[in-house]
Amino acid sequence: MDDVDAILESLEELDDFSDSGSDYEAMMKSTKRRKPAVPGPQPPKRPRRKAASRVSSSPSPPNPSLLQQQHSRGTSRRASPRPVGRVNEENISAEDIYDAVYSGKSAMVTVVDEWLDSYKQSREEGLLVLINFIVRSCGCKGVVSREMFDSMQNAEIIGTLTKEFNEDSVNYPLCTPGPQLKRFKNGLCEFARVLVRSCRNSLIYNEHLFPALLALLTGLSDSQVRAFRHTSTLLAIKLMTGLVEVAVIVSVQLQTTQRRYDTENSKRAHDRASDRLEELKASISEMRENQEEVSSMMNATFRGVFVHRYRDRLPEIRAACIEELGVWLKTDPEDFLNDGCLKYLGWTLHDKQSPVRLQCVRALQGLYQEKEFIGRLELFTSRFKERMLSMVLDKD
Incomplete structure (x- = not known):
């Protein structure tokens, strides 16, 4: 019990859990640039007014499998995707994306490509569609209008949606009982994965879409x-996983280009x-910016979502x-x-x-x-091996 108490006391070093949004607002006020050894800067402000600040990053090791994935995208696009069913040829709507994710019957690459086409025509309208898709995925019937989008900050929009949310209903897509839950969750995760992969060569760096x-x-x-x-956390950490893959790929490309430069020089x-x-x-400079x-x-x-939601x-x-x-x-x-x-894994062992705990064990495995x-x-092993060994005695 002494070890458990020590672990619990160490948790006090972190920010207290808050559902009020005050933590998020406080973090947005910081604009100091710093080079992180581990994830650490603050969440970006609403990017229509100010893009996310950049910070330096330490290079990541080569990962050949990720590079192979980068070149395999063309193959996946040539598959025979089922088109997103719509009555007319207008731009894809939030409901279209939701139906595709919920049903699991449409190829996600096709869904994302259609949305990207609409985003390139009008990035404000395209982003608004994506926002309303997220709101719909949360089980909320409220809609973010263009007027709200143009005139309100995120906190105000969320506050308005909260008032419109049906508090009497405890069900939402991610807690729907039966096989539909797994299908929807897989579809939502796949949408996030494909979105990052489809944007990693251009839109991911435009300081608008992903920061917003x-x-x-x-x-x-x-x-x-x-x-x-629940829904936003799952989407955020899945997008983060996509960003981690992109970061490794960029790091490998940067190292390769730097070697070529050094050889020529x-x-x-x-x-x-x-x-x-x-x-x-010029390529090295661009890759470093990316x-x-x-x-x-x-x-x-990591700081704005994971550090708060892992507990x-x-x-x-x-x-x-x-798991992520x-x-x-x-x-x-x-x-x-x-x-x-x-x-964070060590603390979660308790x-x-x-x-x-099972996800923690799987991660450590x-x-x-x-x-x-x-x-x-x-160091981790020496600190937590006693708890890992005692887990075999856990009743569940």
Whole structure:
């Protein structure tokens, strides 16, 4: 019990749980740039007025599987997707996207591509469609109008939607009983994954779409309404997983380009291709900017969503956060596999709910299977091995 008490006392170092949104508002006020060793900057402000600030990022190790995934997108697009059914040829609507996700009968690449077409025609209207899709996915019948979108901050929009939410209903898509729950959850996660992959070569760096989307999800994840909190948290951490993959890919590309530049620059003066050097230099500069932009969004999501929701009162939210943390630790060990992130797994080993502890064990199992990770896990192992061994005696 002494060890458990010590762990619980250490939790006090973190911010207290709050559903009021005050934590989110306070974090938005900070604009200081800093280079993170682990995720740490603040959530972005509403990007229509000010884009998210950039911060530096430490390079990530090569991950060949992710590079292969990057080149496989063309193959997936050539599959025979079922088109999104609509009465006319107007731009895709929030209800169209929701129906596709809920039914699971439409190819998600096609759904995202149709939405991207509408976003490129009008980014405000396109973003509004995406926002209303999120609201609909929460089970809320309220709609964010263009007037609300143009004149209100996220906190005001969320407050308005909260008043319109049907408090008498405890059901929302992510807690629907039966097989429909799994289908909807898988569809929602797939939508987030495909959205990031479809945007990773351009729109992900435009300082508008993803900062705006993540800012809204961060605000919703702090709501007192369970449906808002649960749905937005799942979407935010799934988007974060996509961003982590992008960060690793960009890091690999940057390292490769830097080596090419160094090789060319090491040649004798009369053998150097000056045009080639300038081209490589420009590419390196662009990749570093992209790396900083992705790092900023990752860090904001980690601090604004994960740090608060991994200990949410709802076990489903806690389990989802820990499951995704395991993915981040394994995908990008250079940035995540450290004591600052591992401590969340250690603390969660004491969770009262067995499904949450199970996700924690699965995450640790994936890490201990990698021989190159053992050294980085030494301190964690020494601190929490007693609890890990005692878990075999847990009743559930």
